[in-house]
Amino acid sequence: MTLTEAGHGAVAEAAAHPGFLSPTGVEIVFVLVGLATLGAAVVTVTTKKLVHAALWLVAALGGVAVEYLLLTAEFIAWVQVLIYVGSVVVLLLFGLMLTKAPIGPSPDADSGNRPVALAAALVSAATLVTLVVDAFRTTWIDLGTTGRGSTRVTGEALFRGWVLPFEALSVLLLAALVGAIVLSRKGKAARPGDGHGGGGTRTSGHGRTGRDGEAQG
Amino acid sequence: MDALDVLWRLLAVLLAFLVLPLLVGQAEHKAMAHMQGRVGPMYAGGFHGWAQLVADGVKFAQKEDIVPSGADRRVFQLAPAVALLPYLVVLIVIPVGDGDMVGQVVDAGVFFVLAVMGVGVLGSLMGGWASANKFSLLGGLRTAAQLMAYELPMLLAAASVAMAAGTLSLPGILDAWQWWWLPWQIVGGLVFFTAGLAELQRPPFDAPVADSEIIFGAYTEYTGLRFALFLLAEYAGIVVLSALTAVLFLGGWHGPFADTLGWVWTLLKTAVLAFVVIWLRVSYPRLREDQIQRVAWTVLVPLALFQIALTGVVKVVIQ
Amino acid sequence: MAVPGAGLAKGLAVTLRTMTRRSVTAHYPDVQPELPPRSRGVIGLFEENCTVCMLCARECPDWCIYIDSHKETMPAAAPGGRERSRNVLDRFAIDFALCMYCGICIEVCPFDALFWSPEFEYAETDIRDLTHERDTLREWMWTVPEPPALDAAAEEPKEMAAARKSAEKLAAKEAGEGQRPSGGPPSASPPRSSGATPPSSGSTPPSPSAERPGRAEGEGDA
Structure with missing residues (x-):
């Protein structure tokens, strides 16, 4: 979102395109970090060790956060770290630990639909790359002018220009939250219900003996 | 900001990182001892055992560095660094005094701090899984569950202050701070501090390292320097949490003679909060795992949401 | 207890109050402990009271008392009387590596020759040195303190x-004699x-006299 705004603003700057032949230090770092991120991502999906995959995912997500930082989108970068590294990966690790992920490689982790996954990945990557390249083309962000990706700019864009998608997303998340609560409560409510049903049959079955017992008493 | 200036700042942060946790650790030794009617260390260094932690460090350095044969070697060895380094990074952005007395101003400072502190917990998880020990695994599980429960109230409480100040930058929040924020944000402060305690796995939220149940949780298999690094991470965490609470909720360098003695106020408030951390450890028994979760979801999250609502209402009213 | 959190505050108050009070720690190597009489530190032997009856050695549950003696015949006290024989102590040793400090030897001694002393600093690097011979046991004797005073209404010993x-x-x-003359x-x-002022009173050890070595010597011996 910021990038599009920046893109609109930077159309005029595009004329003064510095070109790719004399890269600045930031650009070199950007490419290097990108390569490292790509490498980490590839290892994530190819490694046979489950927990290693999760930890390589940390590296990949951290690399993405560094890329955001290099584009001066500070807020997005820290949110990336906070949400993905701090919570999502912790959740992943939690799940892996619950399922007793072994220390060594887990051979049964390969599901056999490798080609399908590869095809899906390639297709989505191609779509995204085409989309991004087509959307921004020669758009040039001058990193020297600070504040493009600052918290204030991001916040204003989010709550002025893009407030409707934001609210739609909020509703989606709320729906997910409510769904989770309903699911967990239903599970809890079902068990006593089952118990009641079982108990009911049992009481009807034992009813006679109980009455007999009472009669004897 | 030239290179020399940056170097000086980083050196100062490093010095604080190396000294303050030891001070807290020593204070814990002595304060806890006296709260229990003991005297604590008395010999190391001569005067009231002031050098006890130095001696401990020397002892840890001499110990053999053992990696269990069944462990995942790389992850096991990497975990202490992952646990410790985030706290060093966090210290860079905490403002000590007015104006320039901060390692580096970060625009989204609050988010930066909370994000990086969350990374530190990964160290415990890595150690817990890589040790190939059931107690370590249990400790790692509890750590993860606790982190997920307490990250939310902590974030909400911090967001309340950021809302009040209208900025995410820590020096910016302090610049906007007024004395009456103290009662205004008190609920958020309590939530933040409590959730921080839980995130550091300090008593009474120390079920992940509960020594009487699961040996020492994720750190069971660690010895020597790596274990010392985990301990150091815990105390660095206390420093960071106390400093953050002081900055966000107690006004940091604000106080009488703030223009000359601002840094003293920050350090004083941090020290008092660190003492409270120790005090709570001595006073309260450990919460059970389900109690920990219940406190997070039924007490802290609603309180934090209430604080955010209050902040919003007051903010709108005074504008 | 109606106020929520009152218990929490109470807990904090307790620890804080304890912190402001003096600690109860005994600073042992720096400050010697004040041990009461009859503390089970070490056993002293008052040789003069010993008749080599061997009761202590026999009653000792872990057989840590070694006694050697021989008989000597004494000339008759009165002319024409019978010769008396007497036991003379040759060796009296207690192996404190075996001793379990039950105090039975002291209880059974019919002649008050054994006493508890509160001295306890006699650790050794060689276990054999923990067998204290009679001279060492005598040195411990001078460290035996006076017994505590009896209760005011207590029966007389x-x-x-x-x-x-x-x-x-x-x-x-x-x-009666004086009135008559x-x-x-x-x-x-x-x-x-x-x-x-009877010379010896019950279980009171004989008060140290001038010729006996002081406590410092006893410690040096240990």
């Missing part, structure tokens, strides 16, 4: 009562004073 009775009898006799005032020394 039997030894004291016996000594007083004999002293009173003696005094009465003296008084002189008819003066009753004896200058009232019976009570002579009865109040």
